[in-house]
Amino acid sequence: MSTSAYQCRLPLPENYRLSDILSFHGRDKWDVAETVHDNYFSKGIIWYDTPACLSIRFQPLYAEIELCIDKQLKTFCPDTFHSMAIRMLGLNQSVNIFEDEFREHAQLGSLIAKQSGLRVPVSATAFEALIWAITGQKISVSAALAIRRKLIQLIGLRHSGGLYCHPNAQHLSDLSISDLRQVGFSQSKAQTILTVSQQVICNELELSSTYAEPPIEHIRQQLLQIRGIGPWTVDYTLLRGYGWLDGSLHGDVAVRRGLQILLNNESINENQTRQWLENFSPWRALVAAHLWNME
Template sequence: MSTQTLSLALPPQYRVDEVLAFHARDAEGLAEQVSGRTLRKAVLLGGVPLLFTVDFLDDEARCRIEADGELDAATQVLAGEALRSMLALRIDPAPFAAFVRGDVFFGPLVEHLPGLRIVQSATVFEALTWAIIGQQINLPFAISLRRSFIGQAGRPHSSGLWCYPEAADVARLALDTLTSRKFSRAKAETLLRVARMAADGELDLRLNDDPQGSAAQLLAIKGIGPWTVNYTLLRGYGYADCSLEGDVAVRSAIGRAQGMAEKPSIAQAQAWLAAYAPHRTMAAAYLWASL
């Protein structure tokens, strides 16, 4: 086993409880566990099972990374990127707060919830597959399917936690392995399609600064629509201007903000969100929080 320790400074108004709550959504704790102010999460990176143990102090996060294998330089880089994502350190909320100062809707929300952040998934592949799993189903069922997905395609770390799988692990699954565990055929086919494309190098899921390019390559894949793309850009890449007009909760919050009797249409929500570019990711975060 190889180990690495590092500390990350936490910015002012960092909301530890909300970051921990995000990682504690699966009460069974198959791949993530939260105890007090400590987070443990297992994930495969470069084929190596890693366990992140993060202790949150007042102004820093101290992390121990334990690898069931060699923690080489390339894996250390991947681990550092994963940690920044898991701790919601990719998107600075300050520019949005300045942008909406005086805004009738967002101004009071930001004052009430200063420093709100969006947690990213450890990898882009995790974000993409979670978006596919969660399409058009309720959150408890989505979490149950995610747990099953990890158990089928992931691998256990020596600590006992299961690692979220990489593309190559998912690509080896048979279709009926998923459909026999309550995945719809369409959802299973899309998961296997993106996994095999990523494993073969046809789909590039490395972090980058090209949201338009990332969106275009994802939209070209059968079974992936605009909501999945924008959710992946938000949770996976950590882009600051993702427009979530296709999200039901976002539309509900917009409707409530507008005093509408029903949710606005996707086109209406898109038009409303356009006023908050280039900060629409943080707009989505506060819209979710407003509910």
Template structure:
């Protein structure tokens, strides 16, 4: 069953950033990107769903294509996922106004106005991707993610694969993952986390207090502060994540501030504190600064 939605886009919306984020897997197993839009496969309440987005001048024309009936609850989940993958959760204007005179990030923001945080379709996807990507390079992480989708996900009738839900991952065995290049620790963490979510012992609810979310996630063996903050950023859309443990953030500060060496984690935490309560957008611009050069 298919239905269409129209989401208004703000002035200066950076379509290319969204397309770039969703085109990282060049094999296009669960995401397909074209210059005009994208298609994203995701399992929602056990139903294979493809979210199609066609960009217009001031709007995103979206189609929700489900292999089955489209209930009101499923349509609501699809709408939430579209807000995530289009980066419409956090308005960057407040951060831009707060740093217009900042000597570090002010010039970066001036060169790249309107940068947004593009998110994973669901909180579960954000957390599992964070676990998969821990302490390995990006190409290998993308390869493992593709394997993960092939093991636990399901194909939509259109042929696009759908990112799995917790119940799908919890059915895997340790050997399913370790025989396909996942480290034992990474595999154990993925299965442990998925099992807790599938059993209802961990609730991935966007409306919960952030301190409660952090405490619950940190109690899971194998999930540390970096993974939690990444999930808050890419999954929950929390506007004030502090990613002092992220190597790219520390590298960006080093390039922007100079000095003999990259700042340590404690020093980076202090540097990020000046941008509260907008540290998520600060992280986005610090990442962007690594590929940015003054004209």
């Protein structure tokens, strides 16, 4: 098999939190589509319809990124590769500005001090983030991971190195409701996944991750028009798909639980969480990530 490989190197800030990145990509301990080690991870992805393996190895002040593709490409866009790596590692997130503004905050300041440098890990594509958000609606993380694993294995697309690749919209649109039910999706989630996959193929839903400045509001409105997708799914997709830090994740149970711990108040509801997060716009989703990380 003819293959091709591309590399780049990215500088890392001194307070870069490697453990956050490795934890995100090591959620599924079965190592079906990702494998994580002490200072690097590898992930099976689809690179322009071809199986590929993305590997990122971390050194003290930089990251080495390599993309191995199961095909000899006639053309390759290094800017797209470079931008994907920056986005996945959270290096385009305005963490320092956020921390400078709120490090003295009466409630959030102590959390920032403990978790300085926290960034939100991002998926390889916005489509992958969307499918994960739909999968995780109203079920536990462990249950969502099991369904995700079965879905990836059902498609069965593997890189030559052994890792399975997360399916793209074309692969999922070829499935039936019955196929998706068999791997654990509910009827409604199965229909939503087929709908978004078909809309991506028909260019009715634009989820490209190559935008320098993604049209967040346009994407938001497109997603909200799809049955089975609500505000939490949209905001989570925008966070994990683009690194957009201003989604209000007040509907997230773990966010509310973290806020209850932070404020020492066991009676905080969804609306109160929304109102509290509004104080931190345009970094509401980053604050939510700090609350997640408390657990």
